[in-house]
Amino acid sequence: MRMDFKLKNLVLIGFSGTGKSTIGEITAKKLGVQFADTDKLIELSENMSISRIFAEFGEKYFRQLEKDVVRECSEKKDMVIATGGGVVLDPQNMANLKSNGFIILLKAKPEIICRNIYEDKNRPLLSDSENLMDRVNEMLKIRADYYKDNHYEIDVSDMTVEQAADEIIKSYNMMG
Ligand code: S3P
Numbered sequence: 001m002r003m004d005f006k007l008k009n010l011v012l013i014g015f016s017g018t019g020k021s022t023i024g025e026i027t028a029k030k031l032g033v034q035f036a037d038t039d040k041l042i043e044l045s046e047n048m049s050i051s052r053i054f055a056e057f058g059e060k061y062f063r064q065l066e067k068d069v070v071r072e073c074s075e076k077k078d079m080v081i082a083t084g085g086g087v088v089l090d091p092q093n094m095a096n097l098k099s100n101g102f103i104i105l106l107k108a109k110p111e112i113i114c115r116n117i118y119e120d121k122n123r124p125l126l127s128d129s130e131n132l133m134d135r136v137n138e139m140l141k142i143r144a145d146y147y148k149d150n151h152y153e154i155d156v157s158d159m160t161v162e163q164a165a166d167e168i169i170k171s172y173n174m175m176g
Pocket of ligand 1: 017039050
């Protein structure tokens with residue numbers, strides 16, 4: 001299902017546990033283009049897990065690293081980029097990503113999100129919560145307006161990762 005990119009990158013935003021990384025990688029494979037995952041790039045450059053970066057240097061430090069990686073990715077082309085769930089909080093990140101890409105929001109029901117992240121210890125903003133569902137709902141509410149900053153939204157709650165990837169490609173061909 002190869003296609004010609006009309007814009008330069010296809011960017012996945014969305015809350016933790018919506019499958020941005022898994023679905024993004026499959027989408028890139030289907031399109032025959034490169035895949036970048038901003039969290040993975042940060043972990044590689046720091047040689048440290050996301051949770052350790054938060055624990056040792058704090059969120060502010062992580063957000064600066066994220067901003068730098070987002071800027072570098074935005075300068076490239078023909079890539080599928082999966083971003084961290086908080087990338088939307090910085091308007092400069094969104095301006096950079098949009099200047100060079102089609103932004104797709106992946107959404108999922110809170111119970112699906114919780115199921116996907118339940119046992120993951122590498123999500124510092126969620127892993128300490130006493131009640132994960134409450135925390136997820138609270139953060140989704142706080143971030144609702146930020147996530148509206150997109151070109152297209154896909155609810156992946158009832159999709160397999162393959163179906164979600166096909167839906168992303170279809171939406172890009174239709175709208176991008
Ligand atoms: C974050 C989401 C994480 C990671 C970091 C902060 C957030 O990425 O970037 O822990 O603020 O929502 P995922 O969306 O891959 O979990």
